[in-house]
Amino acid sequence: MAQKIEKITSREDDFSQWYTDVVKNAGLADYGSVKGTMIFKPYGYAIWENIVAITDKMFKEQNVQNVYFPLLIPKNLFSKEKEHIEGFAPELATVTKVGDKDLSEELYIRPTSEVLICTHFAKEVKSYRDLPLIYNQWTNVMRWEKTTRPFLRTSEFLWQEGHTVHASEQEAKNMTLTMFDVYKKLANDYLLLPVISGRKTEKEKFSGAKETYSIEALMYDGQALQSGTSHYFGTNFAEAFNIKFQNKDQKEEFAYSTSWGVSTRLIGAIIMTHSDDQGLVLPSKIAPIQIQIININESEEVEKTSNQLFNSLKDSYRVFIDKTDKSFGFKISEAEIKGIPIRIEIGPRDLTNNVVTISRRDTRTKEQVSIDKVVEYVEKQIQDYDKNIYNIALKNLKNKTYEANTIDEYESILNKNQGLVLVPFCGDINCENQVKERTQTNSRCIPDIDEKIEAKCFNCEKQAKYRVYFARAY
Amino acid sequence: MAQKIEKITSREDDFSQWYTDVVKNAGLADYGSVKGTMIFKPYGYAIWENIVAITDKMFKEQNVQNVYFPLLIPKNLFSKEKEHIEGFAPELATVTKVGDKDLSEELYIRPTSEVLICTHFAKEVKSYRDLPLIYNQWTNVMRWEKTTRPFLRTSEFLWQEGHTVHASEQEAKNMTLTMFDVYKKLANDYLLLPVISGRKTEKEKFSGAKETYSIEALMYDGQALQSGTSHYFGTNFAEAFNIKFQNKDQKEEFAYSTSWGVSTRLIGAIIMTHSDDQGLVLPSKIAPIQIQIININESEEVEKTSNQLFNSLKDSYRVFIDKTDKSFGFKISEAEIKGIPIRIEIGPRDLTNNVVTISRRDTRTKEQVSIDKVVEYVEKQIQDYDKNIYNIALKNLKNKTYEANTIDEYESILNKNQGLVLVPFCGDINCENQVKERTQTNSRCIPDIDEKIEAKCFNCEKQAKYRVYFARAY
Incomplete structure (x- = not known):
């Protein structure tokens, strides 16, 4: 990194430029050589590694087994589930030749792996004894995008995709909801993202799913960001791919399947939820460096204390002493811009x-602390830090949640503010298409509110089926 | 898995069929839908996860930073380093369209990422202060292959590729050798693969490298398998991609780069080195299950002891109790075929x-052990187990290492045996091409033997430069 910190645009002035500035100056990512692709630089990738480690541990507690399926999917195979191919067709990067030779069949780079994994399930599953299969893979996928932004929307991204197959509808539905809960926990407890959550509408469901459940975070600017989805397929894929098993009564049945995923978009959600005009703010559990020690000079006394503190903290935290020859002021700015939660400055005075x-980093407050109290002080501060950034995000979510009963009310809210707007809705695809056309917004999810609804649809005025959040979204 | 274990072909009768049988019956992998690709099933992928964890830890001790670069490489960019494109051209899977639309430039699926990473280095590196950059990524890569075999040679495989850039020749050369040492340690200490190691000849160097160092394991059948390589590029890539920096004297210089990688081939090496006619034999450090507990019946006493032993072992080992309703005999066969190092059977008698x-698993010996001695017994047995399988492999390597001084001697050894043959060699590419044509074998590596050589080349009879191992190889 050059010995210069560039100024970050204020997020109030230009949220989009602010985002780009933070990504660049914190050293998270750079643009790839192919339009729409990105490079994860070490600091950005380290955040992903931490998210992966946390998530993978939660998966393994649910008996998830990791696997790896091929990158390329034959065109014919992809076309077996009709809704699925329709949903993905325009985004599919296609391999047509190797070296100078044309291939006899076109191959798609996976946008998701349902079709390969279901093909395999069909082969593996013969009896109820073979079920359930609970697979997950951490991979790259590709969905060609016109407008891209690092982490939020890129033609290639990293994610995990879980795929499971079960002997009963109930078990598959439970699996879908269990993973939905894992995602809520990941968002709330580790990424400190307060989320709204619920089912998707007919229009917004995943291509080929019977139900899609989604967690949705609200960014600082009031736009929503879909942060994780869990899908229940019923027997849709089993019928398309012939996944049959002999049940306990020796009868053949189609199996029930699910899939679920989170991606590197989460990093975009974290940036746009927690960060500020000084740069990145990171939840402590995923911060690549949780504590940075900066020595004001190289005196023996300073070095000694620095090493002593490093040693007393290193078993519990990710600690880093910046020993480069950068200036003290530069090191401070860099620690701020990189969102390091706790900074310890050691000087002779x-x-x-x-x-x-x-x-x-969150409050930008400083305190002088006795050397022998540092460990317990830091422990308390990191807890407070995480609580504080969660509460700031929660306050933003609450402040930017509205209700409307008519499309006019909805539009007038949107004209003044960005945010989540809870509206009564008929659930009809055509009606939602109309709303989309008129307002450029989508439904986000149907929250699990336990009430009979007696209202009319906010748009078409037919009987509403449920209340749903609409919002502008990333 | 069905309630049936299929018979494994004897490795003496048909080594190739034996390999396929082990891969299939141990549940490691299956074939993909696209020819030449493979599916890593849970048990196979778990072995890779263990290798990744061990290797990544060793990397981080060397200050390696993980990154992620895009999958696709523009054709023009790939063509910048001449030897590099020549080496890879026929194997490049090429994306020519997205959806229905042709792309304006063809994109290659990465066979390796030198060109993207060097393009990025050129942008990041301005001063000696920015150096070194020590990057690694764990990814999938694609090199189209005609003849493929699970783990050993597949069109897509998983690997890590390290890429570094340095301010001096000496530092870059040291990096190349440091990672070479990491690979030797990985092979010897964790995978229990005795290897021969050294530089590659001119002909066998990586496309674009000045030096390639390689570790080579010897399979049970006497064929060699290249198991890890570390490359020194000098300024070749820096010149092609314009990676320049200002040195301490304020002068511009080209930087020095390296790359190094190991792949899922290692799993193939492990299978073909350690396994036997009963199935897989796995080094304990990478075995997904190190100890399997099998209860002979479901009596209260058996269950109690089983849980008690599980609890006393689980913090130090990966332990698994097979609680399925499979028969006792089936569970034993499955534990054998999956290469679980230690098996504990608990029965009422x-x-x-x-x-x-x-x-x-290695010796297939059984012993009765007092319940209160199990933990210490297991600890000792696992150590002995690892030593034993390493020594068996080492003995195989030694028994199948030969010397020859002429091409006729070499051929007569090959006609009788497979193995490593140390020969005096001139180092000339044309001469090596002749040997290849005549014997279908390659040089493996030039071992670091500290001696002046006074012999003639075993093939062309010109002055030999060094002694080198030739062998038939996977």
Whole structure:
């Protein structure tokens, strides 16, 4: 990194430019050589590694087994489930030749792996004894995009895709909901993203799914971001791919399948939820560096204290001492822009009083702390830090949640503010298409509100089926 | 898995069929829908996850930073380094369209990522202060192959590719050798693969490299398998991609780069080195299950002891109790075929004597062990187990290493045996091409033998430069 920190645009002035500035100056990512692709630089990739480690552990507690399926899918195979191919067709990157030779069949780079995994399930599953199969893979996928932005929308992205197959409808439905819960926990407890959650409407369901459940986070600017989805397929894919098993009564049945995924979009959600005009703000559990120690000079005393603190913290935290020859001021700015939760500055003057100066990235407050109290102080501050950034995000979500009963009310809210708007809705695809055309917004999810609804649809005025959140979204 | 274990062909009768049988019956992999691709099933992928965890930890001790670069490489960019494109051209899977639309430039699926990473290095590196950059990525890559075999040679495979750039020749050369040492340690200490190691000849170097270092394992059948390579590029890629930096004297210089990789071929090497006619034999450090507990019946006493042993072992080992309703005999066969190092059988008769029966997969010996001695017994047995399988492999390597001084001697060895043959060699590409044409074998590596060589080349009879191992190889 050059010895210069560039100025970050204020997020109030230009949210989109602010985002780009943060991604660039925190050293998270760069653009790839092919339009729409991105490079995960070490600091950006380290955040993903932490998310993967947390998520993978939660999966394994649910008896998920990791696998790896091929990148390329034959065109014929992809076309077996009709809704599925219709949903993906325009985004499919297609391999047509190898070296100078044309292939006899076109191959798609996977946008998701349902078709390959279901083909395999059909081969593996013969009896109820072979069920369930609970697979997951951490991979790259490709969905060609016209407008792209690092982490949020790129032609290639990294994700996990879980695919399961079950002997009963109930078990498959439970699986869908179990993974939906895992995602809620991931968002709330680790990424500190307050989310609204619920089923998708007919229009917004995944191509080929019977039900899609989604968690939706609200960005600082009031736009929503779909952050994780869990799909129940019923026997749709089993029928298309012939996944049959002999049940306990020796009868053949189609199996029930699910899939579920989160992607590197989560990093975009984290940036746009927590960060500020000084740069990145990262939840401590996924911060590549949780504590940065900065020595004000290289005196023996400073070095000694620095190493001593490093050693007393390193078993519980990811700690880093910046020993480069960058200036003190530069190191401070860099720690801020990279969103390091806790910064410990060690200088000779403080040491005469047996203290060091500890700053928090979220509040930007500083305190002098006795050297022998640093460990317990840091422990408490990191807890407070996580609570604080969660609460700021929650407040933003609450402040930007509205209700409307008519399309005019809805539009007038949108004209003044961005945010989530809860409306009574008929659930009809055509009606939702109309809303989309008129407002450029989509439904986000149908929250699990336990009430009989007696209202009319906010748009078509037919009987409403449920209340649903609409919003502008990334 | 069906309630049936298929018979494995003897490795003496048909090594190739034996390999296929082991891969299939141990549940490691299956064929993909596209010819030449493979599916990593849970048990096969779990082995790879263990290899990744061990290797990634060793990398991080060397200050390696993980990154992720895009899958697709523009044709023009790929063509910048001449030897590199020549080496890969016939194997490149090429994306020519998205949806119905032709792309304006063809895109290659990465066979390796030198060109994208070097393009990025050129942008990032301005001063000696920016160096070194020590990057690695764990990814899928694609090199179209005509003859494929699971793990050993597939059109798509998983690997890690490290890419580094340095301010001096010496530093880059040291990096190349450091990673070469990491690979030797990985092979010897964790995968229990005795290897020969050294530089590659001119002919066998990586496309675009100045030096390639390789570790080569010897399979049970006497064929070699290249198991990891580390490349020194000098300034070849820096010149092609314009990676320049200002040195301490404020002068512009080209940077020095390296790359290094190991892949899922390692799993093939492990299978063909350690396994036997009963199925897989796995080094304990990468075995997905290190200890399997099998209860002979479901009596309260058996269950209690089983849970008690599970609890006393689970913090130190990957332990699994097979609680399925498969028969006892089937569970034994499955544990054998899957290469689980230690098997503990718990039955009511043994329990009246306060013992359990413990078997080792390598020696297939059984012993009755007091319940209160199980933990220490297992600890010792696992150590012995690892030593034993390493020594068997080492003995095979030594027994199948030969020397020859003329091409006739070499051929007569090959006609009788497979193995590594150390020969004096001139180093000339044309000469090596002749040998290849005549014997269908390649040089493997030039071992680091500290001696002046006074012999003639075994093939062309010119002055030999060094001694080199030739062998038939996978």
